[in-house]
Amino acid sequence: MVVLTHRSSFNCFQFHPLPPLLRRLGEGASRNFCSVPLPPLKTHNSFCFKVCSLTHSTSVTRNICDFPNKRRPGHELSNSFGLLEKFCRTYEELSKNKICKFSRHIVRSDLSVTGSVGSSYPLPEIQAGSKLRGICFYAVTSFVAIFLFVLMVVSHPFVLLFDRYNRKAQHLIAKWWASLTIAPFFNIKFEGLENLPAQDSPAVYVSNHQSFLDIYTLLTLGRSFKFISKTSIFLFPIIGWAMYLLGTIPLKRMDSRSQLVISSS
Ligand SMILES: CCCCCCCCCCCCCCCC(=O)OC[C@@H](O)COP(=O)(O)O
Numbered sequence: 001m002v003v004l005t006h007r008s009s010f011n012c013f014q015f016h017p018l019p020p021l022l023r024r025l026g027e028g029a030s031r032n033f034c035s036v037p038l039p040p041l042k043t044h045n046s047f048c049f050k051v052c053s054l055t056h057s058t059s060v061t062r063n064i065c066d067f068p069n070k071r072r073p074g075h076e077l078s079n080s081f082g083l084l085e086k087f088c089r090t091y092e093e094l095s096k097n098k099i100c101k102f103s104r105h106i107v108r109s110d111l112s113v114t115g116s117v118g119s120s121y122p123l124p125e126i127q128a129g130s131k132l133r134g135i136c137f138y139a140v141t142s143f144v145a146i147f148l149f150v151l152m153v154v155s156h157p158f159v160l161l162f163d164r165y166n167r168k169a170q171h172l173i174a175k176w177w178a179s180l181t182i183a184p185f186f187n188i189k190f191e192g193l194e195n196l197p198a199q200d201s202p203a204v205y206v207s208n209h210q211s212f213l214d215i216y217t218l219l220t221l222g223r224s225f226k227f228i229s230k231t232s233i234f235l236f237p238i239i240g241w242a243m244y245l246l247g248t249i250p251l252k253r254m255d256s257r258s259q260l261v262i263s264s265s
Pocket of ligand 1: 144145146148149152173174177215227228229230233238239242243246248
């Protein structure tokens with residue numbers, strides 16, 4: 001099992017060997033993936049989120065979270081994370097205190113560190129910049145997807161004939177899609193790549209999914225793993241259809257039978 005963490009404020013993705021407890025669970029998980037109750041992800045610092053008491057709308061905070069390319073000058077990484085941890089609450093604490101509804105208000109660590117909105121960037125500036133960047137991002141990813149999806153469809157009969165399970169060709173196309181999309185917008189830094197298992201060895205990849213960027217990042221690895229995804233995402237035009245071609249495993253959130261299908265597959 002490999003854990004991928006995404007520190008949204010620095011576009012930094014890290015691959016970790018598991019701490020001993022998770023490693024033991026991971027061994028069980030590889031036998032029966034979904035029936036193993038994975039512990040709350042508090043065993044690693046990078047899984048810490050801060051619940052924000054901001055009053056602005058979810059869309060604003062998500063924009064900040066999704067396109068966190070600007071760093072405040074003089075804001076050192078180690079300092080940020082040290083202070084961030086002080087404010088962290090785990091998912092477990094959140095659910096205990098019944099404040100899960102705020103979990104979408106995850107903010108980048110700059111806001112977490114300062115603890116106040118006013119001391120961060122002026123919001124209108126972020127909002128306008130983020131929105132424009134977001135629009136460009138979606139435009140590029142959709143444009144690239146249209147062409148590559150045609151390639152996926154054309155190659156699919158051959159994939160089904162010769163490589164039904166791994167679907168390496170489809171994953172290669174998805175890798176191109178992710179790489180081309182990310183390149184103009186993000187300079188992603190990887191750490192701990194040496195912790196990845198060999199290319200074809202069995203592994204479960206677990207991501208803290210702070211934003212959709214972890215999906216792009218995992219795809220750039222070019223490995224033939226299967227995502228597990230909630231079913232509604234399969235309805236997205238092109239991207240959702242491409243997920244079928246990649247062999248993504250659908251999961252009905254509220255349907256335990258759907259989860260059993262995954263654990264036995
Ligand atoms: C040519 C185009 C190639 C396109 C390849 C597309 C491959 C995309 C893989 C997408 C895998 C999606 C995994 C989604 C996992 C998932 O299900 O996430 C749910 C979260 O969101 C949170 O949902 P919610 O709690 O309801 O907000």
